[in-house]
Amino acid sequence: MSLPSPPGGYQGRFAPSPTGLLHRGSLVAALASWLDARSQGGQWRVRIEDVDRPRCTPEAAQGIGLQLQALGLVSDAEVVWQSARDRLYQAAVQRLARQGRVYRCRCSRRDRLQARSAEAALRPADGYGCPGACWLRHWPLDGPGALRLKVDPDLVVSWADRRLGPQTQAVGQAVGDFILQRSDGLWAYPLAVVVDDADQGITDVVRGEDLADSTAGQIALQRALGLPQPRYLHTPLVVAADGRKLSKQNGAAALDLHDPVAALAEAGACLGLPAPLSQARAQTHSVRRWLDAAVQAWPWADVSRPASGPAARPGDAGTGPGPVG
Ligand SMILES: [Zn+2]
Numbered sequence: 001m002s003l004p005s006p007p008g009g010y011q012g013r014f015a016p017s018p019t020g021l022l023h024r025g026s027l028v029a030a031l032a033s034w035l036d037a038r039s040q041g042g043q044w045r046v047r048i049e050d051v052d053r054p055r056c057t058p059e060a061a062q063g064i065g066l067q068l069q070a071l072g073l074v075s076d077a078e079v080v081w082q083s084a085r086d087r088l089y090q091a092a093v094q095r096l097a098r099q100g101r102v103y104r105c106r107c108s109r110r111d112r113l114q115a116r117s118a119e120a121a122l123r124p125a126d127g128y129g130c131p132g133a134c135w136l137r138h139w140p141l142d143g144p145g146a147l148r149l150k151v152d153p154d155l156v157v158s159w160a161d162r163r164l165g166p167q168t169q170a171v172g173q174a175v176g177d178f179i180l181q182r183s184d185g186l187w188a189y190p191l192a193v194v195v196d197d198a199d200q201g202i203t204d205v206v207r208g209e210d211l212a213d214s215t216a217g218q219i220a221l222q223r224a225l226g227l228p229q230p231r232y233l234h235t236p237l238v239v240a241a242d243g244r245k246l247s248k249q250n251g252a253a254a255l256d257l258h259d260p261v262a263a264l265a266e267a268g269a270c271l272g273l274p275a276p277l278s279q280a281r282a283q284t285h286s287v288r289r290w291l292d293a294a295v296q297a298w299p300w301a302d303v304s305r306p307a308s309g310p311a312a313r314p315g316d317a318g319t320g321p322g323p324v325g
Contacts, residue, residue, distance in 0.1 A: 012042055014030045015047040017048075021254035027264075028208065028271060029206065029207050030068065031268065036298065036300060038291075045080070049193070050083045067257060082187075092191060103134055103135050149224065151171060151220060156168060171220050190221055193218060206234075207233075238270055240252065261280050261287055262282065272299050273298075277294055
């Protein structure tokens with residue numbers, strides 16, 4: 001459900017994972033979040049989601065910063081790194097533990113995969129929950145294993161997306177008890193993103209549609225932690241030649257910034273910006289002039305009407321900005 005703008009005003013963010021440079025898909029999320037913030041006189045922040053430390057590199061983070069700079073998308077506040085925020089995540093887990101909502105799961109990945117194939121027909125979206133009744137075993141919280149959030153099996157979460165409209169997910173069935181901290185000690189993405197959004201006072205999450213499915217679980221976690229719920233706008237995805245979402249995993253090339261205006265125009269076209277913006281080139285626009293005009297043309301500016309923006313167009317070549325939270 002959409003919330004009214006808080007007294008502090010609109011706070012938006014772009015949260016790339018530095019597992020590689022930005023590609024055409026991730027630029028769509030970056031640009032959408034920036035335009036949405038600017039069109040509402042809001043702030044826009046960059047947060048480096050390097051919670052999956054083995055897959056992230058400082059070089060990629062630095063490269064992303066340079067790419068955003070070339071595109072005129074500059075963070076209004078100091079860039080935040082998830083890898084420096086262990087204390088916040090720890091505190092959130094402790095809060096949940098005091099409510100008796102956290103338990104250690106000692107099931108192996110193999111256990112989970114076996115349970116998943118056995119239950120796949122019944123619970124197609126399952127595969128994340130604990131298959132071994134660890135909740136009933138009361139393993140010590142400071143022992144080995146993954147930390148999971150206990151989710152009511154009957155929990156259903158409804159929310160409104162500003163582009164996709166009303167959404168409902170049976171989180172208890174489709175997701176189950178999800179992991180907050182992996183058995184190797186790494187924080188899980190849902191915990192980090194929920195804690196960070198609240199800590200940074202984010203009012204509006206604008207990100208790729210591939211993350212729409214994870215939103216209900218994140219809302220469940222916000223509620224468990226007593227945190228405010230931001231508004232959500234999930235952008236169309238850019239698809240690769242094979243029809244799948246363009247991502248680093250399927251070899252999306254780093255953005256060609258030979259002509260930054262052309263890159264912005266292509267992302268703008270995916271977001272429904274009209275010509276001539278969607279066809280602009282360096283010969284016709286400077287980056288600054290293109291961005292100023294795009295703010296004026298941004299079709300999703302009215303955050304007070306969640307489901308009334310322009311509908312997704314059939315040609316919305318979906319894409320999704322990589323793991324952008
Ligand atoms: Zn388990």
